[in-house]
Amino acid sequence: MNVHHLPMEFIIIAAGLFGAAAGSFLHVCIWRIPRETSIVTPASRTPCCDVSIRWYDNIPILSYCILLGRCRYCRSSISLRYLIYEIVTALLFAGIVYKFGISLTTLLYLIMTMNLIVASGIDWDHQYIPDFLSLPMIPAALVVAALVQWTGMFPQALVQNIRQAIVGCVVGGGIIWGIRIIGAWVFQQEAMGFGDVKLMAFMGGFLGWDETLLCIFLASLLGSCVGIGLKMAGKIDKYGRIPFGPYLCAGAYLCLLFGPEIIQWYTNPLFSP
Ligand SMILES: [Zn+2]
Incomplete structure:
Protein backbone atom coordinates (compact mmCIF):
# COMPACT_ATOMS: atom_id res chain seq x y z
CA MET A 1 0.00 0.00 0.00
CA ASN A 2 1.32 3.40 -0.95
CA VAL A 3 1.05 5.80 2.00
CA HIS A 4 0.66 8.70 -0.41
CA HIS A 5 -2.79 7.37 -1.30
CA LEU A 6 -4.09 7.68 2.26
CA PRO A 7 -6.50 10.59 2.78
CA MET A 8 -4.77 13.69 4.21
CA GLU A 9 -7.19 13.83 7.19
CA PHE A 10 -6.13 10.34 8.22
CA ILE A 11 -2.43 11.20 7.95
CA ILE A 12 -2.86 14.37 10.03
CA ILE A 13 -4.86 12.60 12.75
CA ALA A 14 -2.20 9.87 12.87
CA ALA A 15 0.47 12.59 13.16
CA GLY A 16 -1.50 14.17 16.03
CA LEU A 17 -1.78 10.86 17.91
CA PHE A 18 1.91 10.20 17.36
CA GLY A 19 2.62 13.75 18.54
CA ALA A 20 0.56 13.28 21.71
CA ALA A 21 2.57 10.16 22.56
CA ALA A 22 5.82 11.99 21.76
CA GLY A 23 4.68 14.91 23.94
CA SER A 24 4.17 12.55 26.86
CA PHE A 25 7.76 11.34 26.44
CA LEU A 26 9.13 14.88 25.97
CA HIS A 27 7.46 15.92 29.21
CA VAL A 28 9.37 13.12 30.96
CA CYS A 29 12.60 14.39 29.31
CA ILE A 30 11.94 17.98 30.46
CA TRP A 31 11.33 16.75 33.99
CA ARG A 32 14.23 14.30 34.21
CA ILE A 33 17.12 15.82 32.17
CA PRO A 34 17.75 18.76 34.60
CA ARG A 35 17.53 16.27 37.49
CA GLU A 36 20.12 14.08 35.74
CA THR A 37 18.04 10.92 35.96
CA SER A 38 17.61 8.43 33.12
CA ILE A 39 14.85 9.31 30.68
CA VAL A 40 14.10 5.60 30.06
CA THR A 41 14.17 3.95 33.49
CA PRO A 42 12.57 3.68 35.95
CA ALA A 43 9.03 3.55 34.59
CA SER A 44 6.91 6.52 35.61
CA ARG A 45 5.43 6.60 39.11
CA THR A 46 2.78 8.97 40.36
CA PRO A 47 4.56 12.01 41.85
CA CYS A 48 1.85 12.31 44.51
CA CYS A 49 1.74 8.83 46.03
CA ASP A 50 4.60 6.93 44.29
CA VAL A 51 2.54 4.15 42.72
CA SER A 52 3.83 2.85 39.38
CA ILE A 53 1.61 4.15 36.58
CA ARG A 54 -0.31 1.47 34.65
CA TRP A 55 -0.32 1.58 30.86
CA TYR A 56 -4.03 2.39 30.73
CA ASP A 57 -3.43 5.47 32.89
CA ASN A 58 -0.60 6.55 30.62
CA ILE A 59 -2.51 7.03 27.37
CA PRO A 60 -1.74 10.55 26.13
CA ILE A 61 -4.56 13.11 26.55
CA LEU A 62 -7.22 10.38 27.00
CA SER A 63 -6.07 9.17 30.42
CA TYR A 64 -6.02 12.70 31.81
CA CYS A 65 -9.60 13.21 30.64
CA ILE A 66 -10.86 9.83 31.87
CA LEU A 67 -9.27 10.42 35.28
CA LEU A 68 -10.68 13.98 35.22
CA GLY A 69 -7.20 15.27 36.08
CA ARG A 70 -7.00 13.34 39.36
CA CYS A 71 -4.70 10.54 40.55
CA ARG A 72 -6.42 7.13 40.44
CA TYR A 73 -4.97 6.16 43.82
CA CYS A 74 -4.92 9.23 46.06
CA ARG A 75 -7.25 11.53 44.09
CA SER A 76 -4.87 14.48 44.26
CA SER A 77 -4.89 16.61 41.13
CA ILE A 78 -2.51 15.77 38.27
CA SER A 79 -0.47 18.70 36.92
CA LEU A 80 -2.01 20.27 33.82
CA ARG A 81 1.51 20.22 32.33
CA TYR A 82 1.04 16.62 31.13
CA LEU A 83 -2.01 17.56 29.12
CA ILE A 84 -0.49 20.81 27.82
CA TYR A 85 2.70 19.14 26.51
CA GLU A 86 0.69 16.33 24.91
CA ILE A 87 -1.75 18.67 23.17
CA VAL A 88 0.90 21.18 22.07
CA THR A 89 3.15 18.44 20.65
CA ALA A 90 0.17 16.85 18.87
CA LEU A 91 -0.69 20.19 17.22
CA LEU A 92 2.92 20.98 16.28
CA PHE A 93 3.39 17.51 14.74
CA ALA A 94 0.13 17.82 12.80
CA GLY A 95 1.30 21.20 11.46
CA ILE A 96 4.61 19.83 10.16
CA VAL A 97 2.94 16.80 8.55
CA TYR A 98 0.24 19.00 6.99
CA LYS A 99 2.89 21.24 5.43
CA PHE A 100 5.50 18.69 4.33
CA GLY A 101 3.41 15.51 3.88
CA ILE A 102 5.03 12.12 4.26
CA SER A 103 8.63 12.96 3.47
CA LEU A 104 12.15 12.98 4.84
CA THR A 105 11.80 16.74 5.38
CA THR A 106 8.89 15.97 7.72
CA LEU A 107 11.05 13.51 9.67
CA LEU A 108 13.84 16.09 9.92
CA TYR A 109 11.51 18.86 11.10
CA LEU A 110 9.70 16.57 13.58
CA ILE A 111 13.08 15.82 15.19
CA MET A 112 13.82 19.55 15.23
CA THR A 113 10.37 20.24 16.74
CA MET A 114 10.98 17.73 19.55
CA ASN A 115 14.35 19.36 20.22
CA LEU A 116 12.71 22.81 20.37
CA ILE A 117 10.00 21.58 22.78
CA VAL A 118 12.53 20.06 25.20
CA ALA A 119 14.80 23.13 25.00
CA SER A 120 11.80 25.41 25.63
CA GLY A 121 10.48 23.32 28.52
CA ILE A 122 13.83 23.18 30.33
CA ASP A 123 14.52 26.87 29.71
CA TRP A 124 11.04 27.76 30.97
CA ASP A 125 11.45 25.71 34.17
CA HIS A 126 15.15 26.17 34.90
CA GLN A 127 16.38 29.19 32.85
CA TYR A 128 19.02 27.24 30.95
CA ILE A 129 19.28 25.18 27.79
ZN1 LIG B 1 -1.55 9.83 43.82
Missing part, protein backbone atom coordinates in the same frame (compact mmCIF):
# COMPACT_ATOMS: atom_id res chain seq x y z
CA PRO A 130 21.41 22.01 27.95
CA ASP A 131 24.34 22.19 25.49
CA PHE A 132 23.62 18.74 24.10
CA LEU A 133 20.34 20.05 22.67
CA SER A 134 22.03 22.88 20.77
CA LEU A 135 25.73 22.28 20.07
CA PRO A 136 25.50 18.93 18.18
CA MET A 137 22.71 20.44 16.07
CA ILE A 138 25.14 22.98 14.55
CA PRO A 139 27.21 20.35 12.68
CA ALA A 140 23.94 18.47 12.04
CA ALA A 141 22.57 21.56 10.27
CA LEU A 142 25.69 21.68 8.06
CA VAL A 143 25.39 17.96 7.26
CA VAL A 144 21.72 18.40 6.32
CA ALA A 145 22.61 21.39 4.11
CA ALA A 146 25.38 19.33 2.45
CA LEU A 147 22.92 16.48 1.78
CA VAL A 148 20.44 18.92 0.24
CA GLN A 149 23.17 20.46 -1.91
CA TRP A 150 24.87 17.28 -3.10
CA THR A 151 22.22 14.54 -3.03
CA GLY A 152 18.93 16.44 -3.38
CA MET A 153 17.69 14.92 -0.10
CA PHE A 154 15.20 17.12 1.84
CA PRO A 155 14.09 19.07 -1.25
CA GLN A 156 11.61 21.16 0.82
CA ALA A 157 14.22 22.22 3.42
CA LEU A 158 14.56 25.97 4.03
CA VAL A 159 18.35 25.83 3.65
CA GLN A 160 19.49 24.56 0.27
CA ASN A 161 23.30 24.66 0.53
CA ILE A 162 26.16 24.73 3.03
CA ARG A 163 26.87 28.43 2.53
CA GLN A 164 23.30 29.33 3.60
CA ALA A 165 23.62 27.09 6.66
CA ILE A 166 26.93 28.64 7.75
CA VAL A 167 25.66 32.19 7.20
CA GLY A 168 22.48 31.30 9.14
CA CYS A 169 24.52 29.97 12.10
CA VAL A 170 26.74 33.06 12.18
CA VAL A 171 23.87 35.53 11.79
CA GLY A 172 21.68 33.74 14.39
CA GLY A 173 24.40 33.27 17.01
CA GLY A 174 25.91 36.69 16.23
CA ILE A 175 22.72 38.70 16.69
CA ILE A 176 21.82 37.07 20.00
CA TRP A 177 25.44 37.48 21.14
CA GLY A 178 25.24 41.16 20.19
CA ILE A 179 21.95 41.60 22.07
CA ARG A 180 23.55 39.85 25.05
CA ILE A 181 26.53 42.24 25.09
CA ILE A 182 24.43 45.38 24.57
CA GLY A 183 21.82 44.19 27.11
CA ALA A 184 24.48 43.51 29.73
CA TRP A 185 25.90 47.01 29.16
CA VAL A 186 22.54 48.84 29.20
CA PHE A 187 20.86 46.93 32.04
CA GLN A 188 24.04 46.10 33.99
CA GLN A 189 22.84 42.52 34.35
CA GLU A 190 22.61 39.43 32.17
CA ALA A 191 19.72 40.08 29.78
CA MET A 192 20.20 36.95 27.72
CA GLY A 193 22.01 33.72 28.50
CA PHE A 194 24.77 32.21 26.38
CA GLY A 195 22.45 29.22 25.94
CA ASP A 196 20.29 31.44 23.71
CA VAL A 197 23.34 32.23 21.54
CA LYS A 198 24.05 28.52 20.95
CA LEU A 199 20.34 27.79 20.43
CA MET A 200 19.97 30.52 17.80
CA ALA A 201 23.22 29.47 16.08
CA PHE A 202 21.80 25.95 15.68
CA MET A 203 18.41 27.14 14.51
CA GLY A 204 20.04 29.62 12.12
CA GLY A 205 21.79 26.69 10.45
CA PHE A 206 18.40 25.18 9.65
CA LEU A 207 16.63 28.45 8.81
CA GLY A 208 19.12 30.48 6.75
CA TRP A 209 19.83 34.15 7.48
CA ASP A 210 16.52 35.59 6.25
CA GLU A 211 14.33 33.18 8.23
CA THR A 212 16.67 33.72 11.19
CA LEU A 213 15.92 37.45 11.18
CA LEU A 214 12.21 36.66 10.96
CA CYS A 215 12.55 34.13 13.79
CA ILE A 216 14.21 36.68 16.11
CA PHE A 217 11.60 39.29 15.16
CA LEU A 218 8.69 36.88 15.88
CA ALA A 219 10.36 35.79 19.15
CA SER A 220 10.69 39.43 20.29
CA LEU A 221 7.06 40.08 19.40
CA LEU A 222 5.80 36.98 21.23
CA GLY A 223 8.13 37.56 24.19
CA SER A 224 6.96 41.18 24.55
CA CYS A 225 3.28 40.21 24.43
CA VAL A 226 3.69 37.43 27.00
CA GLY A 227 6.06 39.57 29.10
CA ILE A 228 3.58 42.46 29.25
CA GLY A 229 0.78 39.99 30.06
CA LEU A 230 2.79 38.37 32.88
CA LYS A 231 3.81 41.78 34.22
CA MET A 232 0.19 42.94 34.29
CA ALA A 233 -0.80 39.70 36.04
CA GLY A 234 2.04 40.27 38.53
CA LYS A 235 3.58 36.90 37.64
CA ILE A 236 7.18 37.97 36.90
CA ASP A 237 9.73 36.92 39.54
CA LYS A 238 11.61 39.51 41.57
CA TYR A 239 14.50 39.57 39.08
CA GLY A 240 12.10 40.41 36.28
CA ARG A 241 13.52 37.60 34.17
CA ILE A 242 11.62 35.67 31.58
CA PRO A 243 13.49 32.99 29.61
CA PHE A 244 13.83 33.95 25.94
CA GLY A 245 14.51 30.41 24.63
CA PRO A 246 10.86 29.35 24.35
CA TYR A 247 10.07 32.40 22.19
CA LEU A 248 13.05 31.79 19.91
CA CYS A 249 11.87 28.18 19.57
CA ALA A 250 8.30 29.28 18.82
CA GLY A 251 9.67 31.74 16.24
CA ALA A 252 11.75 28.99 14.62
CA TYR A 253 8.75 26.67 14.44
CA LEU A 254 6.64 29.40 12.83
CA CYS A 255 9.45 29.97 10.31
CA LEU A 256 9.56 26.26 9.44
CA LEU A 257 5.83 26.35 8.73
CA PHE A 258 5.13 29.82 7.36
CA GLY A 259 8.52 31.55 6.95
CA PRO A 260 8.76 31.74 3.16
CA GLU A 261 5.11 32.87 2.92
CA ILE A 262 5.60 35.61 5.54
CA ILE A 263 8.78 36.88 3.88
CA GLN A 264 7.16 36.78 0.44
CA TRP A 265 4.17 38.69 1.77
CA TYR A 266 6.34 41.26 3.51
CA THR A 267 8.63 41.84 0.55
CA ASN A 268 5.76 42.05 -1.91
CA PRO A 269 5.99 45.55 -3.44
CA LEU A 270 2.23 45.98 -2.96
CA PHE A 271 2.58 45.82 0.82
CA SER A 272 6.05 47.03 1.67
CA PRO A 273 6.64 50.77 2.09
Whole structure:
Protein backbone atom coordinates (compact mmCIF):
# COMPACT_ATOMS: atom_id res chain seq x y z
CA MET A 1 0.00 0.00 0.00
CA ASN A 2 1.32 3.40 -0.95
CA VAL A 3 1.05 5.80 2.00
CA HIS A 4 0.66 8.70 -0.41
CA HIS A 5 -2.79 7.37 -1.30
CA LEU A 6 -4.09 7.68 2.26
CA PRO A 7 -6.50 10.59 2.78
CA MET A 8 -4.77 13.69 4.21
CA GLU A 9 -7.19 13.83 7.19
CA PHE A 10 -6.13 10.34 8.22
CA ILE A 11 -2.43 11.20 7.95
CA ILE A 12 -2.86 14.37 10.03
CA ILE A 13 -4.86 12.60 12.75
CA ALA A 14 -2.20 9.87 12.87
CA ALA A 15 0.47 12.59 13.16
CA GLY A 16 -1.50 14.17 16.03
CA LEU A 17 -1.78 10.86 17.91
CA PHE A 18 1.91 10.20 17.36
CA GLY A 19 2.62 13.75 18.54
CA ALA A 20 0.56 13.28 21.71
CA ALA A 21 2.57 10.16 22.56
CA ALA A 22 5.82 11.99 21.76
CA GLY A 23 4.68 14.91 23.94
CA SER A 24 4.17 12.55 26.86
CA PHE A 25 7.76 11.34 26.44
CA LEU A 26 9.13 14.88 25.97
CA HIS A 27 7.46 15.92 29.21
CA VAL A 28 9.37 13.12 30.96
CA CYS A 29 12.60 14.39 29.31
CA ILE A 30 11.94 17.98 30.46
CA TRP A 31 11.33 16.75 33.99
CA ARG A 32 14.23 14.30 34.21
CA ILE A 33 17.12 15.82 32.17
CA PRO A 34 17.75 18.76 34.60
CA ARG A 35 17.53 16.27 37.49
CA GLU A 36 20.12 14.08 35.74
CA THR A 37 18.04 10.92 35.96
CA SER A 38 17.61 8.43 33.12
CA ILE A 39 14.85 9.31 30.68
CA VAL A 40 14.10 5.60 30.06
CA THR A 41 14.17 3.95 33.49
CA PRO A 42 12.57 3.68 35.95
CA ALA A 43 9.03 3.55 34.59
CA SER A 44 6.91 6.52 35.61
CA ARG A 45 5.43 6.60 39.11
CA THR A 46 2.78 8.97 40.36
CA PRO A 47 4.56 12.01 41.85
CA CYS A 48 1.85 12.31 44.51
CA CYS A 49 1.74 8.83 46.03
CA ASP A 50 4.60 6.93 44.29
CA VAL A 51 2.54 4.15 42.72
CA SER A 52 3.83 2.85 39.38
CA ILE A 53 1.61 4.15 36.58
CA ARG A 54 -0.31 1.47 34.65
CA TRP A 55 -0.32 1.58 30.86
CA TYR A 56 -4.03 2.39 30.73
CA ASP A 57 -3.43 5.47 32.89
CA ASN A 58 -0.60 6.55 30.62
CA ILE A 59 -2.51 7.03 27.37
CA PRO A 60 -1.74 10.55 26.13
CA ILE A 61 -4.56 13.11 26.55
CA LEU A 62 -7.22 10.38 27.00
CA SER A 63 -6.07 9.17 30.42
CA TYR A 64 -6.02 12.70 31.81
CA CYS A 65 -9.60 13.21 30.64
CA ILE A 66 -10.86 9.83 31.87
CA LEU A 67 -9.27 10.42 35.28
CA LEU A 68 -10.68 13.98 35.22
CA GLY A 69 -7.20 15.27 36.08
CA ARG A 70 -7.00 13.34 39.36
CA CYS A 71 -4.70 10.54 40.55
CA ARG A 72 -6.42 7.13 40.44
CA TYR A 73 -4.97 6.16 43.82
CA CYS A 74 -4.92 9.23 46.06
CA ARG A 75 -7.25 11.53 44.09
CA SER A 76 -4.87 14.48 44.26
CA SER A 77 -4.89 16.61 41.13
CA ILE A 78 -2.51 15.77 38.27
CA SER A 79 -0.47 18.70 36.92
CA LEU A 80 -2.01 20.27 33.82
CA ARG A 81 1.51 20.22 32.33
CA TYR A 82 1.04 16.62 31.13
CA LEU A 83 -2.01 17.56 29.12
CA ILE A 84 -0.49 20.81 27.82
CA TYR A 85 2.70 19.14 26.51
CA GLU A 86 0.69 16.33 24.91
CA ILE A 87 -1.75 18.67 23.17
CA VAL A 88 0.90 21.18 22.07
CA THR A 89 3.15 18.44 20.65
CA ALA A 90 0.17 16.85 18.87
CA LEU A 91 -0.69 20.19 17.22
CA LEU A 92 2.92 20.98 16.28
CA PHE A 93 3.39 17.51 14.74
CA ALA A 94 0.13 17.82 12.80
CA GLY A 95 1.30 21.20 11.46
CA ILE A 96 4.61 19.83 10.16
CA VAL A 97 2.94 16.80 8.55
CA TYR A 98 0.24 19.00 6.99
CA LYS A 99 2.89 21.24 5.43
CA PHE A 100 5.50 18.69 4.33
CA GLY A 101 3.41 15.51 3.88
CA ILE A 102 5.03 12.12 4.26
CA SER A 103 8.63 12.96 3.47
CA LEU A 104 12.15 12.98 4.84
CA THR A 105 11.80 16.74 5.38
CA THR A 106 8.89 15.97 7.72
CA LEU A 107 11.05 13.51 9.67
CA LEU A 108 13.84 16.09 9.92
CA TYR A 109 11.51 18.86 11.10
CA LEU A 110 9.70 16.57 13.58
CA ILE A 111 13.08 15.82 15.19
CA MET A 112 13.82 19.55 15.23
CA THR A 113 10.37 20.24 16.74
CA MET A 114 10.98 17.73 19.55
CA ASN A 115 14.35 19.36 20.22
CA LEU A 116 12.71 22.81 20.37
CA ILE A 117 10.00 21.58 22.78
CA VAL A 118 12.53 20.06 25.20
CA ALA A 119 14.80 23.13 25.00
CA SER A 120 11.80 25.41 25.63
CA GLY A 121 10.48 23.32 28.52
CA ILE A 122 13.83 23.18 30.33
CA ASP A 123 14.52 26.87 29.71
CA TRP A 124 11.04 27.76 30.97
CA ASP A 125 11.45 25.71 34.17
CA HIS A 126 15.15 26.17 34.90
CA GLN A 127 16.38 29.19 32.85
CA TYR A 128 19.02 27.24 30.95
CA ILE A 129 19.28 25.18 27.79
CA PRO A 130 21.41 22.01 27.95
CA ASP A 131 24.34 22.19 25.49
CA PHE A 132 23.62 18.74 24.10
CA LEU A 133 20.34 20.05 22.67
CA SER A 134 22.03 22.88 20.77
CA LEU A 135 25.73 22.28 20.07
CA PRO A 136 25.50 18.93 18.18
CA MET A 137 22.71 20.44 16.07
CA ILE A 138 25.14 22.98 14.55
CA PRO A 139 27.21 20.35 12.68
CA ALA A 140 23.94 18.47 12.04
CA ALA A 141 22.57 21.56 10.27
CA LEU A 142 25.69 21.68 8.06
CA VAL A 143 25.39 17.96 7.26
CA VAL A 144 21.72 18.40 6.32
CA ALA A 145 22.61 21.39 4.11
CA ALA A 146 25.38 19.33 2.45
CA LEU A 147 22.92 16.48 1.78
CA VAL A 148 20.44 18.92 0.24
CA GLN A 149 23.17 20.46 -1.91
CA TRP A 150 24.87 17.28 -3.10
CA THR A 151 22.22 14.54 -3.03
CA GLY A 152 18.93 16.44 -3.38
CA MET A 153 17.69 14.92 -0.10
CA PHE A 154 15.20 17.12 1.84
CA PRO A 155 14.09 19.07 -1.25
CA GLN A 156 11.61 21.16 0.82
CA ALA A 157 14.22 22.22 3.42
CA LEU A 158 14.56 25.97 4.03
CA VAL A 159 18.35 25.83 3.65
CA GLN A 160 19.49 24.56 0.27
CA ASN A 161 23.30 24.66 0.53
CA ILE A 162 26.16 24.73 3.03
CA ARG A 163 26.87 28.43 2.53
CA GLN A 164 23.30 29.33 3.60
CA ALA A 165 23.62 27.09 6.66
CA ILE A 166 26.93 28.64 7.75
CA VAL A 167 25.66 32.19 7.20
CA GLY A 168 22.48 31.30 9.14
CA CYS A 169 24.52 29.97 12.10
CA VAL A 170 26.74 33.06 12.18
CA VAL A 171 23.87 35.53 11.79
CA GLY A 172 21.68 33.74 14.39
CA GLY A 173 24.40 33.27 17.01
CA GLY A 174 25.91 36.69 16.23
CA ILE A 175 22.72 38.70 16.69
CA ILE A 176 21.82 37.07 20.00
CA TRP A 177 25.44 37.48 21.14
CA GLY A 178 25.24 41.16 20.19
CA ILE A 179 21.95 41.60 22.07
CA ARG A 180 23.55 39.85 25.05
CA ILE A 181 26.53 42.24 25.09
CA ILE A 182 24.43 45.38 24.57
CA GLY A 183 21.82 44.19 27.11
CA ALA A 184 24.48 43.51 29.73
CA TRP A 185 25.90 47.01 29.16
CA VAL A 186 22.54 48.84 29.20
CA PHE A 187 20.86 46.93 32.04
CA GLN A 188 24.04 46.10 33.99
CA GLN A 189 22.84 42.52 34.35
CA GLU A 190 22.61 39.43 32.17
CA ALA A 191 19.72 40.08 29.78
CA MET A 192 20.20 36.95 27.72
CA GLY A 193 22.01 33.72 28.50
CA PHE A 194 24.77 32.21 26.38
CA GLY A 195 22.45 29.22 25.94
CA ASP A 196 20.29 31.44 23.71
CA VAL A 197 23.34 32.23 21.54
CA LYS A 198 24.05 28.52 20.95
CA LEU A 199 20.34 27.79 20.43
CA MET A 200 19.97 30.52 17.80
CA ALA A 201 23.22 29.47 16.08
CA PHE A 202 21.80 25.95 15.68
CA MET A 203 18.41 27.14 14.51
CA GLY A 204 20.04 29.62 12.12
CA GLY A 205 21.79 26.69 10.45
CA PHE A 206 18.40 25.18 9.65
CA LEU A 207 16.63 28.45 8.81
CA GLY A 208 19.12 30.48 6.75
CA TRP A 209 19.83 34.15 7.48
CA ASP A 210 16.52 35.59 6.25
CA GLU A 211 14.33 33.18 8.23
CA THR A 212 16.67 33.72 11.19
CA LEU A 213 15.92 37.45 11.18
CA LEU A 214 12.21 36.66 10.96
CA CYS A 215 12.55 34.13 13.79
CA ILE A 216 14.21 36.68 16.11
CA PHE A 217 11.60 39.29 15.16
CA LEU A 218 8.69 36.88 15.88
CA ALA A 219 10.36 35.79 19.15
CA SER A 220 10.69 39.43 20.29
CA LEU A 221 7.06 40.08 19.40
CA LEU A 222 5.80 36.98 21.23
CA GLY A 223 8.13 37.56 24.19
CA SER A 224 6.96 41.18 24.55
CA CYS A 225 3.28 40.21 24.43
CA VAL A 226 3.69 37.43 27.00
CA GLY A 227 6.06 39.57 29.10
CA ILE A 228 3.58 42.46 29.25
CA GLY A 229 0.78 39.99 30.06
CA LEU A 230 2.79 38.37 32.88
CA LYS A 231 3.81 41.78 34.22
CA MET A 232 0.19 42.94 34.29
CA ALA A 233 -0.80 39.70 36.04
CA GLY A 234 2.04 40.27 38.53
CA LYS A 235 3.58 36.90 37.64
CA ILE A 236 7.18 37.97 36.90
CA ASP A 237 9.73 36.92 39.54
CA LYS A 238 11.61 39.51 41.57
CA TYR A 239 14.50 39.57 39.08
CA GLY A 240 12.10 40.41 36.28
CA ARG A 241 13.52 37.60 34.17
CA ILE A 242 11.62 35.67 31.58
CA PRO A 243 13.49 32.99 29.61
CA PHE A 244 13.83 33.95 25.94
CA GLY A 245 14.51 30.41 24.63
CA PRO A 246 10.86 29.35 24.35
CA TYR A 247 10.07 32.40 22.19
CA LEU A 248 13.05 31.79 19.91
CA CYS A 249 11.87 28.18 19.57
CA ALA A 250 8.30 29.28 18.82
CA GLY A 251 9.67 31.74 16.24
CA ALA A 252 11.75 28.99 14.62
CA TYR A 253 8.75 26.67 14.44
CA LEU A 254 6.64 29.40 12.83
CA CYS A 255 9.45 29.97 10.31
CA LEU A 256 9.56 26.26 9.44
CA LEU A 257 5.83 26.35 8.73
CA PHE A 258 5.13 29.82 7.36
CA GLY A 259 8.52 31.55 6.95
CA PRO A 260 8.76 31.74 3.16
CA GLU A 261 5.11 32.87 2.92
CA ILE A 262 5.60 35.61 5.54
CA ILE A 263 8.78 36.88 3.88
CA GLN A 264 7.16 36.78 0.44
CA TRP A 265 4.17 38.69 1.77
CA TYR A 266 6.34 41.26 3.51
CA THR A 267 8.63 41.84 0.55
CA ASN A 268 5.76 42.05 -1.91
CA PRO A 269 5.99 45.55 -3.44
CA LEU A 270 2.23 45.98 -2.96
CA PHE A 271 2.58 45.82 0.82
CA SER A 272 6.05 47.03 1.67
CA PRO A 273 6.64 50.77 2.09
ZN1 LIG B 1 -1.55 9.83 43.82
